[in-house]
Amino acid sequence: DTAVSQTPKYLVTQMGNDKSIKCEQNLGHDTMYWYKQDSKKFLKIMFSYNNKELIINETVPNRFSPKSPDKAHLNLHINSLELGDSAVYFCASSQWGGARGTEAFFGQGTRLTVV
Amino acid sequence: AQTVTQSQPEMSVQEAETVTLSCTYDTSENNYYLFWYKQPPSRQMILVIRQEAYKQQNATENRFSVNFQKAAKSFSLKISDSQLGDTAMYFCAFMFSGNQFYFGTGTSLTVIP
Numbered sequence: 001d002t003a004v005s006q007t008p009k010y011l012v013t014q015m016g017n018d019k020s021i022k023c024e025q026n027l028g029h030d031t032m033y034w035y036k037q038d039s040k041k042f043l044k045i046m047f048s049y050n051n052k053e054l055i056i057n058e059t060v061p062n063r064f065s066p067k068s069p070d071k072a073h074l075n076l077h078i079n080s081l082e083l084g085d086s087a088v089y090f091c092a093s094s095q096w097g098g099a100r101g102t103e104a105f106f107g108q109g110t111r112l113t114v115v
Numbered sequence: 116a117q118t119v120t121q122s123q124p125e126m127s128v129q130e131a132e133t134v135t136l137s138c139t140y141d142t143s144e145n146n147y148y149l150f151w152y153k154q155p156p157s158r159q160m161i162l163v164i165r166q167e168a169y170k171q172q173n174a175t176e177n178r179f180s181v182n183f184q185k186a187a188k189s190f191s192l193k194i195s196d197s198q199l200g201d202t203a204m205y206f207c208a209f210m211f212s213g214n215q216f217y218f219g220t221g222t223s224l225t226v227i228p
Contacts, residue, residue, distance in 0.1 A: 033216070035218075040220075041154075041204050041220075041221045041223075042218075042220050042221070043206065043218040043221075045215075045216065045217075048215065056215060088158060090160065092160075092216075094216075103148070103150055103162050103165055103210075104150075104160075104208075104210075104216055105162075106159070106160035108157075108158070108159055109159070109160075111158075
């Protein structure tokens with residue numbers, strides 16, 4: 001069973017379109033994240049949710065909107081896609097435990113290409 | 116603010132040799148975790164090793180070991196007996212209270228046959 005799964009793995013779309021990436025984890029974790037990995041492989045956190053509540057919202061355009069219907073799911077919706085949004089987007093999860101938390105488990109990534 | 120620095124963008128090592136990847140971090144936290152993640156060309160992020168800051172003993176996982184120097188805020192990864200499958204991007208990561216993860220910029224390691 002895949003611990004953190006995100007769909008789709010690849011997404012090619014035109015500028016101006018709206019798209020969503022879905023993420024599900026079956027680890028029972030209560031914290032989920034979205035990271036963006038750019039062409040230089042730099043991993044930047046975008047959002048973090050704990051028990052469906054937003055706890056980290058880094059400076060990202062408001063065209064990006066996360067939605068967490070329950071603890072096991074964290075979806076990412078992107079409006080009016082731009083060329084600069086092309087990147088690999090990773091979903092991850094971990095267990096909230098203060099300073100004694102666990103490592104992050106990652107999905108396989110979604111390569112988004114905006115043309 | 117927490118920062119994680121990996122000063123070696125690229126490294127290479129001969130197969131079967133040993134290589135050390137550097138990582139330094141800056142934090143005012145006292146309790147935290149440190150990790151090394153590996154990202155092969157498949158792009159899957161794979162945990163290599165973890166270290167709890169409150170433990171003085173350096174973590175070891177088979178051919179992978181760390182040199183954790185808390186006072187110096189240094190967390191290097193040593194790979195012994197390097198194998199071709201070790202070729203990947205390696206990310207150092209720091210996590211503190213609230214499960215907030217910070218990643219370094221990565222080191223691209225190539226194992227040469």
